[in-house]
Amino acid sequence: MRIVCVETMIDLTEACCAVRGARRAARELGLAVEVMATLTYGPTPSGYRTAMGVDVPQTVAGLTRAGADVLGSNCGNGIEQMLPIAAAFRALTALPLLVQANAGLPVLEGGRAMFRQGPEDMARHVPSLALAGASIIGGCCGTGPAHIAALRRAVDAELGG
Ligand SMILES: [Zn+2]
Numbered sequence: 001m002r003i004v005c006v007e008t009m010i011d012l013t014e015a016c017c018a019v020r021g022a023r024r025a026a027r028e029l030g031l032a033v034e035v036m037a038t039l040t041y042g043p044t045p046s047g048y049r050t051a052m053g054v055d056v057p058q059t060v061a062g063l064t065r066a067g068a069d070v071l072g073s074n075c076g077n078g079i080e081q082m083l084p085i086a087a088a089f090r091a092l093t094a095l096p097l098l099v100q101a102n103a104g105l106p107v108l109e110g111g112r113a114m115f116r117q118g119p120e121d122m123a124r125h126v127p128s129l130a131l132a133g134a135s136i137i138g139g140c141c142g143t144g145p146a147h148i149a150a151l152r153r154a155v156d157a158e159l160g161g
Contacts, residue, residue, distance in 0.1 A: 006037040007074045007100070010050040012058055015039060016066035023067050036070040036098055037063050041077070041085055048085050056088040064093065072098035075140040078105050078117060079125045083132045090133025099134040103142030115142020119150035126154035
């Protein structure tokens, strides 16, 4: 299976253009391609929004219309903050939901953003995230092979393989 993943988007129009572009390219090349698209949200006084002000309902409507096979959220947050974001998506769509959290919130050390959440600490939130509606769980900034392995073990334990 071929997958195109459009991620870390903050503008819905750009995300939808990317999804439609991937669809068109796949069609022209005669390839079967699944297209995933995820935006990056942060907490605001009016709920989770991207830096361009896009909320989850707008995201679901736009990406569904553009033809995304999988949608969701990546980056911007630790896994705890992905729980309400995942629940907001799940309330509005039956499409598979992809969630790729950072390894906690960044801490500035010597001018560099460091992500300090360890693999097991991140993975202990997998049951809650699955319950909130996440279908595919991965990692973004600060995660590495050990995080992905811990998330995989937690997903297997949660879903029975
Ligand atoms: Zn990231």
